[in-house]
Amino acid sequence: MTAQKLLEEIAGIGRSPATGGYRRFAWTREDSDLREWFRGQAEARGLTVTEDRVGNQWAWWGDPDARGPGVVTGSHLDSVPDGGNFDGPLGVVSALLAVEELRREGFTPARPIGVANFVDEEGARFGVACGGSRVLTGALSRERALALTDADGVSMAEALSRAGRDPGAIGPDPETLARIGTFVELHVEQGRYLADTAAPVAVASSIWPHGRWRFDFPGEANHAGTTRFEDRNDPALKLAALILQAREVARELGCVATVGKMRVLPNGVNAIPSEATGWVDGRGPDEDAVRRLVPLLEEAIGTGAVVESFTPSTEFDPVLAGELSGLLGGAPIIGTGAGHDAGVLAANGVSSAMLFVRNPTGVSHSPAEHAEPDDCEAGVAALATVLRSLAAR
């Protein structure tokens, strides 16, 4: 079985025929289908599947409560709107295949090995990145999580109930967290570093600080044809200023900023909007600069923002990263501007690392995201090498 074949098994779940991108959002039908698939694949490899209080799935080889803490790998199966086929799923399928490889060769781990499927990593439906690992670690309160709403106004609590789950059970889960001795997440590279090198796999050094802010612009609904410019209060103009200023302020600070999600109500072609909303995703290598981005933006456009999530700069354990690089024949050690559950775990005291698999397009959060089959297999082999070493002690 190859990574490509396993990915093909889920290729039809949540795929948009119009764009070829994936729409796999937390606590939806697609999510449920993927969770069932994960459970079947894990059990077929002799793993025992459990769920924590948040709904993250954990598939164990060995009893982490008897012989833990264990070595855990895995990633997420949810996507951004029209996301690619690899962001998240490549880490999950590579984890299952690496474990399969170790079991096939007769490896006997000195400590349990786990495979995780984190729920709601993209935060595409409820807006907060890495929702599953943030609630698990307590970085996102259960109260705030359950009150988050999607574009239709459905709260996470309601979405959980509709998915047949008890919202009351949601909360931090220190017992689950204590079962993780070391966490290693494999992920498709979301950039072009490896594409320009001969290396199929890299090790992560750090994750840029990054945040998400919401800007609300009230306006005054009116007729598009009969209202003079001087009589208008058109919030779309403020939204336009936000989009342009975000880029300028970010560029000045050496950061990047994106307004990829917007909402204009009532969204009628012949009606001046009553309100407009823009979400800013801001990131950069320097945390002070990222923290200055929104205050400068608020000043520039004269409107205050609401912070929806902020992740400080994450440095992975350099000793562990160096050890993994050595295990992998001197694999490059590189930073990333993309957030990950491994970053949330690292920020909450879990020894964590990441492996990146070459993406020849460098593109991500798009159907154009890609990884060659040979590189995917190199990723599985690298992950097996890492797990074999970490679980042998």
Ligand code: HGY
């Ligand atoms: O947004 C991110 O950086 C990640 O893909 N969740």
Ligand code: MN
């Ligand atoms: Mn992503």
Ligand code: MN
């Ligand atoms: Mn991801």
